[in-house]
Amino acid sequence: MTDIPSDTRTAAPSAGEEGAARRARAAVSPADPAAERRRARRSRRYRRDVRWSPYVLIAPFFLFFLAFGLFPLLYTGWASLHRVELGTPTDMEWVGLRNFSRLLDDDFFWNALRNTFTIGVISTVPQLLMALGLAHLLNYRLRGSMFFRVAILTPYATSVAAATLVFVLMFSRTDHGMINWGLGLVGIDAVDWQNGDWTAQFAVSAIVIWRWTGYNALIYLAAMQAIPKDLYESAALDGASRWQQFRHVTVPSLRPTILFTCVVSTIGATQLFGEPLLFSQGASPTGGSDHQFQTLGLYLYEQGWFNQHLGRASAIAWTMFLILVLIGLLNWVISRRIRRNA
Amino acid sequence: MAGTSGLQEDAMRYRTRTPRRRAVALAAVAALATGLLAGCAEDSDEPGGSSGGGGGDGGGKGKTTLTVGVFGAFGLQEAGLYDEYERNNPGIEIKQNSVQRNENYWPALLTHLSSGSGLSDIQAVEVGNIAELTGTHSAKLVDLGRTQGVDKGAYLGWKWQQGTTKDGKTVGLGTDIGPTGICYRKDLFEKAGLPTDREEVGKLWAGDWKKYLEAGKRYKQKAPEGTAFVDGATGVMAAVHASGKEKFYDAEGELVYKDSAGVKEGWDIAAQFAEAGLTAKLQQFQPSWDQAFANGSFATVTCPPWMLGYIKDKAGDKGEDQWDVAAAPRPGNWGGSFLTVPEAGGSKEEAAKLVAWLTAPEQQAKLFDKRASFPSAEAAYDLPEVKNAKNPYFGDTPVGKIFARAAEGVPVQPIGPKDGIISQYLADTGMLGVDQKGTSPDKAWDKAMKTIDNALDQ
Numbered sequence: 001m002t003d004i005p006s007d008t009r010t011a012a013p014s015a016g017e018e019g020a021a022r023r024a025r026a027a028v029s030p031a032d033p034a035a036e037r038r039r040a041r042r043s044r045r046y047r048r049d050v051r052w053s054p055y056v057l058i059a060p061f062f063l064f065f066l067a068f069g070l071f072p073l074l075y076t077g078w079a080s081l082h083r084v085e086l087g088t089p090t091d092m093e094w095v096g097l098r099n100f101s102r103l104l105d106d107d108f109f110w111n112a113l114r115n116t117f118t119i120g121v122i123s124t125v126p127q128l129l130m131a132l133g134l135a136h137l138l139n140y141r142l143r144g145s146m147f148f149r150v151a152i153l154t155p156y157a158t159s160v161a162a163a164t165l166v167f168v169l170m171f172s173r174t175d176h177g178m179i180n181w182g183l184g185l186v187g188i189d190a191v192d193w194q195n196g197d198w199t200a201q202f203a204v205s206a207i208v209i210w211r212w213t214g215y216n217a218l219i220y221l222a223a224m225q226a227i228p229k230d231l232y233e234s235a236a237l238d239g240a241s242r243w244q245q246f247r248h249v250t251v252p253s254l255r256p257t258i259l260f261t262c263v264v265s266t267i268g269a270t271q272l273f274g275e276p277l278l279f280s281q282g283a284s285p286t287g288g289s290d291h292q293f294q295t296l297g298l299y300l301y302e303q304g305w306f307n308q309h310l311g312r313a314s315a316i317a318w319t320m321f322l323i324l325v326l327i328g329l330l331n332w333v334i335s336r337r338i339r340r341n342a
Numbered sequence: 343m344a345g346t347s348g349l350q351e352d353a354m355r356y357r358t359r360t361p362r363r364r365a366v367a368l369a370a371v372a373a374l375a376t377g378l379l380a381g382c383a384e385d386s387d388e389p390g391g392s393s394g395g396g397g398g399d400g401g402g403k404g405k406t407t408l409t410v411g412v413f414g415a416f417g418l419q420e421a422g423l424y425d426e427y428e429r430n431n432p433g434i435e436i437k438q439n440s441v442q443r444n445e446n447y448w449p450a451l452l453t454h455l456s457s458g459s460g461l462s463d464i465q466a467v468e469v470g471n472i473a474e475l476t477g478t479h480s481a482k483l484v485d486l487g488r489t490q491g492v493d494k495g496a497y498l499g500w501k502w503q504q505g506t507t508k509d510g511k512t513v514g515l516g517t518d519i520g521p522t523g524i525c526y527r528k529d530l531f532e533k534a535g536l537p538t539d540r541e542e543v544g545k546l547w548a549g550d551w552k553k554y555l556e557a558g559k560r561y562k563q564k565a566p567e568g569t570a571f572v573d574g575a576t577g578v579m580a581a582v583h584a585s586g587k588e589k590f591y592d593a594e595g596e597l598v599y600k601d602s603a604g605v606k607e608g609w610d611i612a613a614q615f616a617e618a619g620l621t622a623k624l625q626q627f628q629p630s631w632d633q634a635f636a637n638g639s640f641a642t643v644t645c646p647p648w649m650l651g652y653i654k655d656k657a658g659d660k661g662e663d664q665w666d667v668a669a670a671p672r673p674g675n676w677g678g679s680f681l682t683v684p685e686a687g688g689s690k691e692e693a694a695k696l697v698a699w700l701t702a703p704e705q706q707a708k709l710f711d712k713r714a715s716f717p718s719a720e721a722a723y724d725l726p727e728v729k730n731a732k733n734p735y736f737g738d739t740p741v742g743k744i745f746a747r748a749a750e751g752v753p754v755q756p757i758g759p760k761d762g763i764i765s766q767y768l769a770d771t772g773m774l775g776v777d778q779k780g781t782s783p784d785k786a787w788d789k790a791m792k793t794i795d796n797a798l799d800q
Contacts (some may be wrong), residue, residue, distance in 0.1 A: 083800050087452045108796055195779045289775040307797040
């Protein structure tokens, strides 16, 4: 409570304080019109400064956002209403909402949507659960905790391309693949990971899980360290076991953080692209010979950059955007309910 | 009171410092904004400037700078051809802009062509893209057929035609081509009881891909443990398709992929290869395919001249003298490029002259000698660099003669803008499933057709 007034003071001195300062100075030199004018000018300049400086300071972000965020977004929307080919991007033919309506009976689109959803579930759920567990473990007093914390973040810092390449080798069809070799040791026949529907989705999810678990764990860890120690102490006094403490103290306190990671992971899962692209042989945009692991992002890429239909690709992009808006609304509703319950 | 004076002081300091601070902030914003604009502008201005501006004042020494846009290790520079041209033409300076992969190079070239900026004076184009270029962008390119020193008769007819539009404007001059033969493992053939001499091997399947299939069945009966006759069904399909009179387009430029006899033949033969278990179930240019060269897991592969270097690279010392090259059942073309001159360039005449020189038989022969890019100019086949060329890794095979014979047998096949897309889908979503998953050929065909239809629908 005590530092809040000092904050406001340094951030923006109020007009009242400024007025007081002027009065104090006016008392020193009662009549000096030139100085008075100078002061008035300065004060005007000052007021303008206070008023406009914040805008100037945030302008760079918004300029960039305008150029690389909003403009492409709107232009994509415009393109989605046209027949446009990559080879002749200036040649646009108005088709109205046809690019959207055709998605309704586009089997490849529904397949991609289904895949995006299932891969999203198989990758996000275990990922967040594991992250929560890892964070809980790292929250204990550990020897070399710094090392572990950095270590779990390294997958996040690895490039998708490098990670996926390694996973492709691990999930290789032949007995040379490390996973099939391991399965062979326990007497299970080699699995053709890439060509099976579920196995391929599982393999793609494995890459996602590997890359993002540590990142989420660190977010959870940060939130856990903000939980007051006395909560645990009183829980312990009440005779709560560690598991009970985790369930009844840690998890409820983490609720907003968990919601945040859920939203971020969902957005990430909706836009999943690099992993399935590189997981397929020859970086083909089809996501396997049956499109078995083609996500929405991949289908968008296939339509735009492989089939060269920018209009159709733009429509998919906007559909993805609308799906994300829906998810955002859902998140808003849920978080409001959580806040009300709390 | 102390509090107030503190406030006052703060306010004063704040005020006296703001103009400078604001100036800094404004300057930062201005710098960012101009950077942003410049960043956008540079993209279109700079390369145009370097090419267009090179008209006569480049370098200030009266030198004309010509820029050449290529993809990958194209070979012209590596073979020393630019240096030689610069020596013979003191007023010319050549600069090369290279993009690593054609998948990135080609879309950029398309956008540059449609905006008329950012182009090099000379732009290379891969054969897979040449039909789209002649079909939709020929108005933006110089007619090279009329350039002085270009002799139509020196080139292979089919290559010349690929770079020419329907109304006879030659916008691309051929550099190299990829006439196909069959590379085979002599040691594996011997163990399987097949002939090993390249003439006899060629006779095994001369003229008919079905005979190639029969040879595969013979191979399988006595196949050495852990080896297959070919690398994969998709490779066979592509080879058969390349060797037919008609592929995905007919002579009028109409799409006929659904009922073209050539497409059907390739599909059926490749499916029989898969169903008879004659393939190693590999997809070309994948790590597992590379490994298979080193392990010797298959006995034959369709190979254009440029593949020889690839095999040598992947099979390594262990594979030396094991491989040889025989004639294919029917030769086709696999790969190759063209050089074009955009109309928007600054020194079109000089650029066209350079293209004419670079694609002349003598230079193509040099390129073959240094970089193994096979000449598209028929006249080069009688030059010693090609005629006497032998490949020591392949047991001194007379590659120049073998591939020259193949090049002359390559059919004149109509090509179209969507060839690349169709053939990739036919393989990736069709034949690959037959080969690797055991999908029935009919089902796989329907699936591939559905994907192709969706892909072609604008």
